[in-house]
Amino acid sequence: MRLTEKGIAAALKHHGYKLTPQRRVVIGAITASPDHLTPADIYRKVHKEHPNIGLTTIYRTLEILASLELICELHAGGSGRSYTIGAPEHHHHIICSSCGAVVDFSSYDISPLEAKLSRETGFEIEGHLLEFTGRCRRCRQNA
Amino acid sequence: MRLTEKGIAAALKHHGYKLTPQRRVVIGAITASPDHLTPADIYRKVHKEHPNIGLTTIYRTLEILASLELICELHAGGSGRSYTIGAPEHHHHIICSSCGAVVDFSSYDISPLEAKLSRETGFEIEGHLLEFTGRCRRCRQNA
DNA sequence: TCTCTAAATGAAAATGATTATCATTTATAT
DNA sequence: ATATAAATGATAATCATTTTCATTTAGAGA
Ligand SMILES: [Mn+2]
Ligand SMILES: [Mn+2]
Ligand SMILES: [Zn+2]
Ligand SMILES: [Zn+2]
Numbered sequence: 001m002r003l004t005e006k007g008i009a010a011a012l013k014h015h016g017y018k019l020t021p022q023r024r025v026v027i028g029a030i031t032a033s034p035d036h037l038t039p040a041d042i043y044r045k046v047h048k049e050h051p052n053i054g055l056t057t058i059y060r061t062l063e064i065l066a067s068l069e070l071i072c073e074l075h076a077g078g079s080g081r082s083y084t085i086g087a088p089e090h091h092h093h094i095i096c097s098s099c100g101a102v103v104d105f106s107s108y109d110i111s112p113l114e115a116k117l118s119r120e121t122g123f124e125i126e127g128h129l130l131e132f133t134g135r136c137r138r139c140r141q142n143a
Numbered sequence: 144m145r146l147t148e149k150g151i152a153a154a155l156k157h158h159g160y161k162l163t164p165q166r167r168v169v170i171g172a173i174t175a176s177p178d179h180l181t182p183a184d185i186y187r188k189v190h191k192e193h194p195n196i197g198l199t200t201i202y203r204t205l206e207i208l209a210s211l212e213l214i215c216e217l218h219a220g221g222s223g224r225s226y227t228i229g230a231p232e233h234h235h236h237i238i239c240s241s242c243g244a245v246v247d248f249s250s251y252d253i254s255p256l257e258a259k260l261s262r263e264t265g266f267e268i269e270g271h272l273l274e275f276t277g278r279c280r281r282c283r284q285n286a
Numbered sequence: 287t288c289t290c291t292a293a294a295t296g297a298a299a300a301t302g303a304t305t306a307t308c309a310t311t312t313a314t315a316t
Numbered sequence: 317a318t319a320t321a322a323a324t325g326a327t328a329a330t331c332a333t334t335t336t337c338a339t340t341t342a343g344a345g346a
Binding site: 295307309314 | 318320322323325326327334338339340
């Protein structure tokens, strides 16, 4: 049930955002790639065909798409966000420290832990970040 | 079994690092505070007594201490690292989105999940990041 | 204690990602 | 077709971190 380019565009309009050529281009780039892309990645991918699009606009478009949960935002370790076409179910990531590949996993429900923490610490939990780093099979074999 | 100022200094020397006044000052600041401090926090704390210490040196010292696992490095969500005197046991963090307070918790063992993921994805897991965000009791009451 | 040298320091500039500004353009409701 | 609020993009600003490099210094050895 992967979101399509059209579907994302429709959702944008539905939420009152204008459907500009620049936004179409960003949506196109992100639906076309299975990878997690940084704003700069998208800028590069798109710049040949559409030299008139600004990096700022890419940031802004990604921010909107993420806020509508149409794409999935990833804060890998230190610096740099990246985005990928949103899988509707909540999931987490494993990131290869060698090649940067990102693998999703969803086979884990964190809510019991949340409830326990909330009880023990008095926090009202709003969100969480669960990420693993490691070396993917391929990188391990090449070494 | 909290590390002492002397203990950290000794460990530094043991690993071949010189024990400079600047490093003593950074170690002193970090052992004196129960909080997670950013490099800039430490710079401010220290600057009255030691106006001659550079922020660069604080960054460098913290990097060394973290690499020796004498202090604990925290990448909170988006931008900005912070450090605290290293608790020897592995633990995770809950961060208040309103006031920035950080609370540790260690009542959770993530290794079964690691083993499962390793089996399912072929990754050799090297590390992980588990962080919760929420609103602490105090901030919740003030609102 | 004196000397020597690799290691450490810090001022300053560079970097890199992200955000703010603001004059100009444009998507769309009417 | 028009009006207008929203969107764009060039540019500059931020902010954390890193690099550079000339100068200082901790600590090993004479
Ligand atoms: Mn994902
Ligand atoms: Mn901690
Ligand atoms: Zn890999
Ligand atoms: Zn709080």
